[in-house]
Amino acid sequence: MxxxxxxxxxxxxxxxxxxxxxxxxxxxxxxxxxxxxxxxxxxxxxxxxxxxxxxxxxxxxxxxxxxxxxxxxxxxxxxxxxxxxxxxxxxxxxxxxxxxxxxxxxxxxxxxxxxxxxxxxxxxxxxxxxxxxxxxxxxxxxxxxxxxxxxxxxxxxxxxxxxxxxxxxxxxxxxxxxxxxxxxxxxxxxxxxxxxxxxxxxxxxxxxxxxxxxxxxxxxxxxxxxxxxxxxxxxxxxxxxxxxxxQYASSNANPSFESGLTGWTTNNPVGVVLDTAGNGSYPAPKNSIKMTAGANAQHLFSEMLPVDASTTYGLRAYTDSRSLVSAETGFYIDEFDAAGNWISGKWLGGFTNKNVVDKSFVYKPTSSSVRSLSIQVYMMPGSGTVFIDNVEIFPKTPPPPPPPVDVCPNVAGQQTSGPCADEECVAQGGTWNGSSCDIPPPPPVDVCPNVPGDQASGPCADEECTANGGTWNGASCDIPPPPPPSNNLVANPSFEDGFVNWTTDNAANVTLDTAGNGGAPTPTNSIKMNGNTRAAHLFGQKIPVAFGTSYNLKAHTNSMNLNGGEVGFYIDEYDTAGNWISGKWIDGWTTKERANRSYVFTPTSGNVSTAAIQVYMLAGVLGTLFVDNIEFLAF
Missing domain, CATH: 3.20.20.370 (Glycoside hydrolase/deacetylase)
Structure with missing residues (x-):
């Protein structure tokens, strides 16, 4: 110090x-x-x-x-x-x-x-x-x-x-x-x-x-x-x-009451109300639930949530009881069977003191018959008020990342130079030589398609030559060679094929946008990520990488409509068996800007065999992010 x-x-x-x-x-x-x-x-x-x-x-x-x-x-x-x-x-x-x-x-x-x-x-x-x-x-x-x-x-x-x-x-x-x-x-x-x-x-x-x-x-x-x-x-x-x-994302909807009481009910709409005076907690403290004690007990109930009877869950909630006088307030779990019938319940804990704390509890379904639950916040008869916010329930073991997308389902496994590179090579008219793709030269350009054959001169030869990207030399058309094949390891980088080779854990807020919000040269399609109380992720396919080699991650981003909260990039790393073993945070930002971003990534260890790009948007973000032209290039 x-x-x-x-x-x-x-x-x-x-x-x-x-x-x-x-x-x-x-x-x-x-x-x-x-x-x-x-x-x-x-x-x-x-x-x-x-x-x-x-x-x-x-x-x-x-x-x-x-x-x-x-x-x-x-x-x-x-x-x-x-x-x-x-x-x-x-x-x-x-x-x-x-x-x-x-x-x-x-x-x-x-x-x-x-x-x-x-x-x-x-x-x-x-x-x-x-x-x-x-x-x-x-x-x-x-x-x-x-x-x-x-x-x-x-x-x-x-x-x-x-x-x-x-x-x-x-x-x-x-x-x-x-x-x-x-x-x-x-x-x-x-x-x-x-x-x-x-x-x-x-x-x-x-x-x-x-x-x-x-x-x-x-x-x-x-x-x-x-x-x-x-x-x-x-x-x-x-x-x-x-x-x-x-690691512990909420499984229940609207935990911070940003959508009012959507997903929640109460037995007393007078004593249990939505408060918008900023008595909640991060990341959106404006809204919370105000419970006012009276002659009768008050209850706040969540909608029913599916559970696995073999899984241990955590429940956490922010509480501000500085104005509580004499009314026990606490948390209870109602349990239901497969038919939706109430079969049991479990008291988690209660309090009567004046504090600003987050209450956290461990919950395990009481029997194998439990198929769903409802969170219950209760207040016994008495006097005073308590503010409740960010009522979250989540599994102890975070769910595994979504399985990688098989971009070439007819070919088993991942190929040496990219996902099923050999099949993609053949599909493009090339020949796979074992390590790379031999692309044959393109056929000669017919600069005057209205006249059979390739013309050296004749009506509109010069105009058609120029229109096809060539240079008229006075007697014939000089056509420039085609651009070299891209060495981008990301398939469908500009989302011209929609979500092919990409997945998301939040389909409601991560969508294909076709309104021209992307980057050149193909700005029509991009991915639009909408802020919400729930975090959102866009996952790319696994890409083979080599320890000791550096890679250049590039992307066009448009956060001009971002009004609060963090978005950014992350790399998931997998071993040779395809198991997730580590990850690397790349960058995050909260600013309004349109930018072509560029980063250097190096695998964190020799155990890393493949890597997958992840675009993230934290919970509580306000506004939108557009992402396009994602590239992953070996130096």
Missing amino acids: NKTLRRRHSFLAVLALTLAILFAYGTPSFANAAGIVTLTFDDGNASQYAIAAPIMKAANQKAVFYVNSGLVGQADYMTWAQVKDLKASGFEIGGHTLTHEELPTLTPAAIATQVNQDNANFLAQGITPVSFASPFGAYDNETLAVISKKYDTHRAFANQGLNVWPYNKYLLTVRYITNQTSVAQVQAWVNEAVAQDAWLVLVFHEILPTVDPTDDYSWETAKFQSFITSLNAQGIKAKTIEEVMK
Whole structure:
């Protein structure tokens, strides 16, 4: 931690406050995802860019950098160019307030400025942060209410321990590193996370060649290098917080009530109403559900959702109960059989205290007869109000990516130089020589088709020559040779054949557009991606790649009608058996622009046999994106 950010504050008061909020979450359930490690760095110190980042890049490890945007460019801190370089290199950038203030000690207006202006500064630099960490680990209900409007997650500091699935995303607990922490201790924390299938979030500050004994939170370069080496030796690849959270997409429709009560019903339309006053949470905090306690119980019911009785699910919801007086509020699952009959139910948990928290629970169908469920939010008789938002249910194991499209169904497997290259070669009139396609020269051009044969002179010979792209030399027509075959490895790159060789997980919002919104030379067709509360993806076919070879990913994009949220590119990587083994984030943006984009991609390991292009649009995006002319070229 940079010494200029240290200030004396009542640590015991902060600890008592954070423990009170932690207890409000209840005892976490020990059903969780596979062991995960996340590396985080606070404050945006220059040493993190100069020393820590190169070590992680060399080891192909990722991290989250929580940056104080108001200190960027000052002495001992990163510049904006360095922050954006980290983002472009695959690291996550998170918010950490403008100037590292202890938020609970500030006025409400000052809290809002420290959080909201910090977020705006990142957006102005083309960075959309979704993760936040409170300076000094100090927070309370009022600060969480502000943070949750701008960010998807909140990381603590004083709260020590592992995170267990399905995670409380607004109270992510940590293990922090001090100058007294040994490499063996950090390795022990990693082993603990692996053994318990839990999520370990580590907090670092400065990484320096030597550390002053009074610099409590800095760590030596040699220790950090040794730790990163040990991670690689264990085969552990650190994930960013955004990566971990985005694995769990909501299975239910309209979880954030952006479509009002569509997909939801209530037994009391007076006590359970749509609120549009901004009392919800990220990414669309404007709408939420306001439940007002009264003489009778209130209920909010979701539509029935299909479930697999053998699958474990997580349920998460944002709750703001600061105005609750005396009415237990909680969550319940109604279960139905194949005929739609109610057969059982399961209480997940309830609360009576005043807090701003996200409640998370593990749910497993109670019997093999359960075929569908309905989420129920209840409020017992009493007084006060509670705001509910982002009620999501999702499987513990994310569904696998869609199967690759067989672009040549008559040919088994993928060919050496692209998907079924041999069959495509023959279809184009060529001869497959075992590694490439021999295309015969085109037939001679008849410059005067109204006269039999090829004319050297005669009526309209010169005009027809020019019309056919030739040059009239006075006696005959010089026809230029045809352009060389494209070396683009992407089939149907400009969508002239519609969705052939492409798939999507959101057919309602990813569609073929024929209104001329694409790029030259064939702008008529393109892919249109509409923003929605649900994320959308466009998947390309698997393309054979070679480790050590670099590839050029190009695309024409039109985001002139994008009004909020992130879109971008990602590469999925597969082994020789076609199994997904890794991925690589390429780029994302939130700006309005029409651009011809170009990126360099190199397979992340020798295990990668094929790669597939993915165009993504995050949940909550407002507006549209048009994509065209996607190319993937070997250097």
